[in-house]
Amino acid sequence: MPRTLTEVFAQARQENRSALIGYMPAGFPSVKGSIELVNALADAGVDIVEVGFPYSDPVMDGPVIQQASQRALDNGFTASQLFDVIEKSKASTVTMTYWNPIERMGIENFLTQLRAAGGVGVITPDLTIDESDEWISQTSEMAIDRIYVVAPSTSDERLKKVANATSGFIYAASLMGVTGTRSALSGSARELVSRVRKVTSLPIAVGLGVSNAEQAREIASFADGVIVGSAFIKLVLESPNEKEAVEKVRVLAAELAQAVRQPRS
């Protein structure tokens, strides 16, 4: 049985560190390749793997994840491949997906297959809490964590409502924008985390634009989790073959895993 998100964050807290969360789309660069990449992340010390469900219209994603998703779709990606990757993942695994694929499969069908594959949570970047009634009742019934994304523009009042609907951890977007590496960390992340702290005791993980150890270290000093996606995918896109891609991803993951383990002040 994979560890639940609550268990993963509890352990990280016990070790006085942040958890590291790494993102990879399923089926990119191939199904086999994405399984190897996901497990390279796990082996290098990533605590939670986020497996992306490639989608034709990823409005929350920048060029890097768009390109990776498109590659997976061009290769004939199907939902069963997503569950295959999740099943073979060694780490605790959540999936990140736009809403329409879930709606098309049917919530119950999707959650049943996710649970059978060992998935523990779902991040839904374009599902608002206002459209979530059925999602909340079914995920609760199936004991799958519901992770919502909050942004610097989210009002305090709304933060409270979103936090109430969330389980596992809250995904705090570090800035206003789409996924992709950024050279400098936005100042808004720290402020958002402190606003979220005021309304919930759930763990808070920060993502969007985090690409190197220095940024990870900084975020780890005030957040419970550090989420990295595009930086890994960029390495894969730049690699001539899957073997080299896996190696490069392993190296960066290890660096980041060390960064989140820096003693906190």
Place this chain on the structure above:
Amino acid sequence: MRSVNLRNSRIENRKYAMKMSESIDGHFGRFGGRFVPEALVGALDELAAAHQAAMHDPNFQMELAELHRTYTGRPSIITDAPRFAAYAGNARILLKREDLNHTGSHKINNVLGQALLTKKMGKKRIIAETGAGQHGVASATAAALLGLECVVYMGEEDTKRQSLNVARMKILGAEVIPVTTGSKTLKDAINEAMRDWVTNVATTHYLLGTVAGPHPFPTMVRDFHRIIGVEARAQVLELTGRLPDAVLACVGGGSNAIGIFHPFIDDLSVRLIGLEAGGRGVSTGEHAATIVGGTPGVLHGARTFVLQDESGQTVESHSISAGLDYPGVGPEHAYLHEIGRAEYRAITDDEAMEAFSLLSRTEGIIPAIETAHALAGAMQVGKELGEKAILLINLSGRGDKDVQTAAQYFGIPL
């Protein structure tokens, strides 16, 4: 039995109009709503509040009406089309001339409304998506008029099909960004505009060009286009002494159609008929007939009908007309279809081009190819209803922008 049913559904529909005008959360039955990144919720709330306030603000209404009178050229006229009618079962064909609006289509109605709202919200930059380029041109025009910065996202494929409109936007001072992702058409331009908006929402208004998208867009854009139907209903009554038997409009996202349909929804004797782009034929899979050939799903922020595959991936649409080449449709149309108040049919590329040519030759009006789909629908419905029928057709735009496509289609050397 039938009359009892009719009476019941009349009551239902009266309730519909009331319920929908009060539907401030943006749901149309199970359709509509908001499926967006949390980052946009604040901006959508702000916009919804600004829209509601504007609808009840006599000053805003006067300002907009004055712009329409002195700039758009409203009210647009109604033209009887007797020579074209010969190809439509000799039914009486009345054309609501949105093609005569400034910038050449209905799009300006919505654009001026939203551009005024942008100013009220204190934002200085607008972004827009465009397919045929008509909405982009209208947006660039309003930006020039009101002193706003304007960026237009347009699929690379469409910048080629509609190169004249690209030049028009640039002349008007807008920046046009070709979108090279996905199918390189309207749906991808919307994706890119959403990404821009998520990033720049504090300073920027997304001036969406149709009745799709998250709440409040479907309601707000409809409200700005209702003037088409409000004028046309009064004009037809005055001209003919009665209501039309059917109102027809082409449906891409559905803005010109909802604009002319909406004031007729409670007139149950009036059939509302939307014509979607059937492309090479719905059975070939190469079409953009979202209601006729699609399934319920979520696209671009709303639950509606979508062209999608088994696993929920959006399928690329096809139409000879860039403005109808979209795999989604406004959620209110999905609802009108579901409750049976409006009917939707698919018109193929060839049928549309035949109607395009016919209207040009019989009436001296070159319609937009989008609009030609509505005219082809009128040819069918006119034959079905016969010469006593009165059909009101939304002539949503003029065909100047389509001369190149049409020349190619008909083999006219350029």
